[in-house]
Amino acid sequence: MDFENGNVKLTVTGDTLCAYISGEIDHHSAKTIREAIDSALTxxxxxxxxxxxxxxxxxxxxxxxxxxxxxxxxxxxxISFSVTGVSERTKRLFDMAGLDRIIDYDNKEKKR
Amino acid sequence: MKKICENAMKAEFPSLSQNEALARALASSFLMQLNPTVSELADIKCAVSEAVTNCTVHAYRDTVGTVIMTMKSYSDRSVRIEIKDRGCGIEDISTAMQPLFTTDRQGERSGLGFTVMESFCDKIRVTSKPKKGTKVTLIKNLSKLYAST
Known part of the structure; x- marks a missing residue:
């Protein structure tokens, strides 16, 4: 399954759902991304x-x-959960929120 | 030496969520003349985005009002940004500024908006009156190393 909508592209490979999130993520764009991922999870x-x-x-x-x-x-x-391709800038925000204590994420730029 | 205001801008726009990006673009355009570092620019964009989102999500919840954004740059390379609304106001500012505090649980707000603003700016001041509105003032001191000659 492949699905693309603005700031998110979803792929299902085997039992894994991968959401490729891109562009500017703010309150405006987060809603569409959230709905797309939740719909695919269901x-x-x-x-x-x-x-x-x-x-x-x-x-x-x-x-x-x-x-x-x-x-x-x-x-x-x-469902197991992880975040990949975390940039230094995004990592700064994640660390500020304490996400490093609950979520598995790497800060290596992932090449698609 | 007394600092002098060297440039200023003022913008007004409706509290529509798509204008969060507009506010960031305005801040970027204003700051570019000052040769900020990539990090400084990103910090200010993020803080502005948080302040404008608060207007959309909290101040004018379920309605659309006007957001007034002013920016001033000074001779000491400090930048002052004000984001003002005439929305519902904040009853208890110190509680609202606590990390993880939010009045919008359904919207999956992280409650870290003010924490981000405080972390990414050198100074933040919040003044508010219930039913009158809120003004957030952000101060960022830009690095002198990158000043244009």
């Missing part, structure tokens, strides 16, 4: 959810809410 019931944030050019605390919200949903459903 439709495909994957065993793992990966958020790839390597193509994000801007993120504020709305992006933190987006990540934390998906983490909570995945945890409640018993």
């Amino acid at each position: 439709s495909y019931s994957p065993d793992a959810l990966i958020l790839d944030v390597s193509e994000i050019s801007f993120m504020d605390s709305s992006g933190l809410g987006l990540v934390l919200g998906r983490y909570t949903k995945a945890s409640e459903a018993g």
Whole structure:
């Protein structure tokens, strides 16, 4: 399954749902991304959810809410959750929010 | 030496969520003349985005009002940004500024807006009156190393 809508592209490979998030993530864009990911979680019931944030050019605390919200949903459903492609800038925000204590993420720029 | 205001701008726009990006673009354009570092520019964009989002999400919740954004740059390379609304106001500013505090649980707000503003700026001041509105003032001191000659 491939799905693309503005700031998010979704792919399902085996039991893994990967969401490639790109562009500017603020309160305005987070809503569409959140709805797309949640809809795919319901439709495909994957065993793992990966958020790839390597193509994000801007993120504020709305992006933190987006990540934390998906983490909570995945945890409640018993789905493994990770974030990949975290830039130094995004990592600064994540660390500020204490995400490093609850979410598995790397800060290596991932090449697609 | 007394600092002098060297440039200023004022913008007004509706509290529509798509104008969060507009506010960041305005801040970027104003700052580019000052040769900020990439990090300084990113910090200010993020702080401005948080302040404008607060207007959309909290001040004018379920309605659309006017957001007034002013920016001033000074001879000591400090930048002062004011984001003002005439929305619902904040009852208790110190509680609202606590990390993880939010009045919008359903919207998946992280409650870190003011924390981000405080972390990314050198100074922040919030004044508010319930039912009158809120003014957030952000001060950022730009690095002198990159000043144009």
